[in-house]
Amino acid sequence: MTTSGAGSQGKPPDQDLPSVYQRALGADFALLAPRLQRYFGAIPSGNVGVGTGLYQVAGSRTRWLRPALALMAARNTLFPELEHDVPFTITNTPRRDGSLSAMRIFHFTDRDRVMEDTMSVVDGRLIDRLGKRRGLEVALDLSVHAGGLRMRSRSLALRFAGIRLPLPRLATVHLEERIDSADAARQHVNVRITAPLVGEIFRYVGDFTYEVRPATAG
Secondary structure, three states, rough: OOEEEEHHHHOOOOOOOHHHHHHHHHHHHOOHHHHHHHHHOOOOOOOEEEEEEEEEEEEEEOHHHHHHHHHHHHOOOOOOOOOEEEEEEEEEEEEEOOOEEHHHHOOOOOOOOEEEEEEEEEEEEEEEEEOOOEEEEEEEEEEEEOOOOEEEEEEEEEEOOOOOEEOOOOOEEEEEEEEEEOOOOOEEEEEEEOOOOOOEEEEEEEEEEEEOOOOOOO
């Protein structure tokens, strides 16, 4: 498989590329609300996108999953905490190969939790690789509804030591992002993970503001 990036766009790697979302959505990108086009669009070289806000709820209500979620927390994938009104920050960093890395920091009462991932476009499809070592791979379908973006996972895989191991569909990731109906300057995000027969096993939902700013050295 080939990744849509600098080579596939016919541009040298030091020039700005369309974002992963622009490449995955194609013409449908223009259907997003203008503020979401700014969020999901390309970040100029030398800059990062920074969002700050509050999750009304973040974590898992499924107690029996918490030991597994604690292991995933050590890999910056998911976490076992469950709280309301959790402040958070997200930093989106574009890479020279056309991919996009993100770091989300959840400021819980007793500690911070980190989720990190890198998105790229492979054969026209958005692929998200999560965790410190990007060991969990999620293939996503994207669509635009009433100016907002929806994403839904279609397959999962583990990656380690150069090996890709497809997984059965143990869970499905759902994401909806739209402009906050009460405040056009804010965005609303709702991410859920569901499993057959169990229902929702993990969620974070909240609102935030976003700006593009120069990247800091270091």
